[in-house]
Amino acid sequence: xxxxxxxxxxxxxxxxxxxxxxxxxxxxxxxxxxxxxxxxxxxxxxxxxxxxxxxxxxxxxxxxxxxxxxxxxxxxxxxxxxxxxxxxxxxxxxxxxxxxxxxxxxxxxxxxxxxxxxxxxxxxxxxxxxxxxxxxxxxxxxxxxxxxxxxxxxxxxxxxxxxxxxxxxxxxxxxxxxxxxxxxxxxxxxxxxxxxxxxxxxxxxxxxxxxxxxxxxxxxxxxxxxxxxxxxxxxxxxxxxxxxxxxxxxxxxxxxxxxxxxxxxxxxxxxxxxxxxxxxxxxxxxxxxxxxxxxxxxxxxxxxxxxxxxxxxxxxxxxxxxxxxxxxxxxxxx
Amino acid sequence: xxxxxxxxxxxxxxxxxxxxxxxxxxxxxxxxxxxxxxxxxxxxxxxxxxxxxxxxxxxxxxxxxxxxxxxxxxxxxxxxxxxxxxxxxxxxxxxxxxxxxxxxxxxxxxxxxxxxxxxxxxxxxxxxxxxxxxxxxxxxxxxxxxxxxxxxxxxxxxxxxxxxxxxxxxxxxxxxxxxxxxxxxxxxxxxxxxxxxxxx
Numbered sequence: 001x002x003x004x005x006x007x008x009x010x011x012x013x014x015x016x017x018x019x020x021x022x023x024x025x026x027x028x029x030x031x032x033x034x035x036x037x038x039x040x041x042x043x044x045x046x047x048x049x050x051x052x053x054x055x056x057x058x059x060x061x062x063x064x065x066x067x068x069x070x071x072x073x074x075x076x077x078x079x080x081x082x083x084x085x086x087x088x089x090x091x092x093x094x095x096x097x098x099x100x101x102x103x104x105x106x107x108x109x110x111x112x113x114x115x116x117x118x119x120x121x122x123x124x125x126x127x128x129x130x131x132x133x134x135x136x137x138x139x140x141x142x143x144x145x146x147x148x149x150x151x152x153x154x155x156x157x158x159x160x161x162x163x164x165x166x167x168x169x170x171x172x173x174x175x176x177x178x179x180x181x182x183x184x185x186x187x188x189x190x191x192x193x194x195x196x197x198x199x200x201x202x203x204x205x206x207x208x209x210x211x212x213x214x215x216x217x218x219x220x221x222x223x224x225x226x227x228x229x230x231x232x233x234x235x236x237x238x239x240x241x242x243x244x245x246x247x248x249x250x251x252x253x254x255x256x257x258x259x260x261x262x263x264x265x266x267x268x269x270x271x272x273x274x275x276x277x278x279x280x281x282x283x284x285x286x287x288x289x290x291x292x293x294x295x296x297x298x299x300x301x302x303x304x305x306x307x308x309x310x311x312x313x314x315x316x317x318x319x320x321x322x323x324x325x326x327x328x329x330x331x332x333x334x
Numbered sequence: 335x336x337x338x339x340x341x342x343x344x345x346x347x348x349x350x351x352x353x354x355x356x357x358x359x360x361x362x363x364x365x366x367x368x369x370x371x372x373x374x375x376x377x378x379x380x381x382x383x384x385x386x387x388x389x390x391x392x393x394x395x396x397x398x399x400x401x402x403x404x405x406x407x408x409x410x411x412x413x414x415x416x417x418x419x420x421x422x423x424x425x426x427x428x429x430x431x432x433x434x435x436x437x438x439x440x441x442x443x444x445x446x447x448x449x450x451x452x453x454x455x456x457x458x459x460x461x462x463x464x465x466x467x468x469x470x471x472x473x474x475x476x477x478x479x480x481x482x483x484x485x486x487x488x489x490x491x492x493x494x495x496x497x498x499x500x501x502x503x504x505x506x507x508x509x510x511x512x513x514x515x516x517x518x519x520x521x522x523x524x525x526x527x528x529x530x531x532x533x534x
Binding site: 084184261 | 354372377379380383385387399402405417419420423425426428432433437442444445522525
């Protein structure tokens with residue numbers, strides 16, 4: 001089983017990817033040596049030697065063919081093997097481990113520490129935390145993300161956990177629907193992600209109070225309530241790294257594969273697939289933390305996004321600076 | 335047990351595209367799909383070479399490895415076949431294949447709606463019952479079940495394209511190389527068969 005990529009060293013794979021990327025960039029320059037002239041010359045000096053032709057066969061360059069279609073003039077493209085090694089190797093293996101470890105860790109944390117309860121008594125007075133627009137954008141992103149996450153995980157890992165249990169026929173049926181859903185919902189997720197960035201950008205910029213949150217690690221371990229603005233530093237991290245950075249990367253790389261009709265080469269789509277897989281797995285792992293905090297992890301958090309309103313006691317405990325600003329009429333935001 | 339392979343002799347191929355036509359006609363392949371094609375290198379200059387290319391039925395086939403629904407499989411003779419019923423048209427086999435063999439009836443369509451993958455079956459049909467109408471409609475003729483070899487090679491006017499048991503192909507090719515004293519490379523063989531056979 002020398003071909004099991006998992007057994008290869010990570011360094012060799014890294015080296016392969018780097019040289020692959022290098023070749024992608026320098027391929028055009030190398031072809032400038034005019035292999036046709038080399039072959040003509042070789043035919044005169046060594047009529048029995050076709051070495052220039054064999055170099056061209058393996059070059060990945062397009063040659064003449066009457067058959068029309070994507071890259072039909074290419075005889076051998078070697079990058080496919082590298083893509084296969086990365087996708088079936090580290091992305092499946094380490095990605096799979098990450099997607100098992102993170103939920104387990106969250107489950108253990110919940111079992112040991114439990115939910116963050118509201119300490120003070122609810123006042124009964126409610127204040128608006130999210131506008132209707134913000135909630136529509138949030139749930140639009142959330143629903144499309146969960147659908148894409150589940151179908152995407154099945155496309156990469158389904159053959160490892162669905163097929164052995166239910167058989168390939170069930171997997172085939174599920175993925176026929178799953179791939180269609182993934183491909184048609186994907187662009188919608190991209191639109192929602194952009195709206196999300198627009199909606200929440202203003203309150204996710206750095207504030208001096210965030211340094212206190214970082215110093216006390218959000219009070220996660222101590223259980224202490226750390227004052228913060230409308231969003232604390234943890235939420236801001238999720239906004240910038242999760243929603244914005246990974247969200248845009250995953251949506252963009254997805255579009256490269258979703259619309260192959262713009263003349264992308266196989267190399268383009270292989271690279272997009274690698275980026276999409278790594279980005280999506282990291283995004284799913286981070287989202288599990290966000291979903292935990294927004295549902296069972298913090299009492300009252302789910303209601304705030306469901307109804308748009310929070311109790312004043314909740315606001316004072318979790319986002320004291322924001323609470324003070326709203327009370328002083330300085331917030332300008334729900 | 336035989337190990338079926340293709341071999342295209344670049345010293346003999348004259349780019350007549352007879353193999354392409356024979357394949358399309360035998361299997362009634364839909365518009366836009368070509369299971370086989372001929373590529374010419376240095377067209378029109380001294381030393382030009384043409385090569386016929388289709389699925390090479392690789393050992394350790396990359397398409398088999400990356401298929402998310404596990405519908406591509408290899409027979410005991412080494413022929414790579416697929417079950418169209420479970421194909422979702424994701425295109426991963428096309429990403430992975432060194433030879434550009436997997437084809438899609440809708441081409442590179444928006445939203446990745448390519449349709450079900452189609453490729454050379456080594457004239458061995460698919461998982462349906464041998465010689466059935468359902469098999470013909472999805473995969474084309476099953477000549478192997480009738481005791482015949484792939485039609486592209488059978489029809490090749492210069493016998494550049496050979497199909498059959500690897501040992502016999504190698505025998506014929508070695509004899510040719512010895513007689514003519516050149517053209518020792520069986521193009522694509524290292525890419526297709528350079529690895530050990532996948533464990534079944």
